[in-house]
Amino acid sequence: MTHQHPVRSVMKTNVATVHPETPFKAAAALLAAWGVSGAPVVDNEGVVVGVVSQGDLLERKAGRVRRRRLHRKATGQFVADLMTTPAITVEQEADVSRAARLLEEHRIHRLPVVDSAGKLAGLVTRGDLLRIFLRPDTEIRAEIREEVIERVMCVDPRDLFVSVHNGVVTLKGQLERASLVTMMLEFARRVDGVVEVRNELTAKLDDARLGEGAAAQGSVGVFGAMLKK
The missing domain is CATH 3.30.300 (GMP Synthetase; Chain A, domain 3)
Incomplete structure (x- = not known):
């Protein structure tokens, strides 16, 4: 079997995270401070329970309610109300090709990386995977x-x-x-x-x-x- 790169070899381990009970404004401030467009949402045990993005926050800020299921996001005060769940994640021991497929299939730009218990281990982006081809x-x-x-x-x-x-x-x-x-x-x-x-x-x-x-x-x-x- 040829050598393959596990996701952990390219992931970032210094990751901005929020909790379900984090207020809307605090989440927006954190994304701005880190200069990122999204962050994993983790519970008190470090398990990834969702992802919150600038798009989620903008829906709340703009108050857009295009469909009934968006009402919660448009009026939510906490990350638990705004986040996208369940989160699309990838195992840290998985090959980078799996991470690339998930990013492409779901048309997303970042993936929380989890351990065998579902706890956050890092984050991998399209840019991280692109380095493989360099x-x-x-x-x-x-x-x-x-x-x-x-x-x-x-x-x-x-x-x-x-x-x-x-x-x-x-x-x-x-x-x-x-x-x-x-x-x-x-x-x-x-x-x-x-x-x-x-x-x-x-x-x-x-x-x-x-x-x-x-x-x-x-x-x-x-x-x-x-x-x-």
């Missing part, structure tokens, strides 16, 4: 050679050509079977910082239709399980 090309190339080619695929890196330019990976050379080419490409795409993988690999044996052999099935099964991790 990895030097030399670092990406080294990981593909050492982790993907040598450790996972058990192929001598000297037998293949690997180049990385602006995150775009090019793989050249020959492998024993076509199925191994597919696996190698998939693992290479999973390396943090990779933008695209260009395939110039060839295979000595086209085993795409040889799924009936026990050996072929075993090989695909093992690598398939690794891909799901």
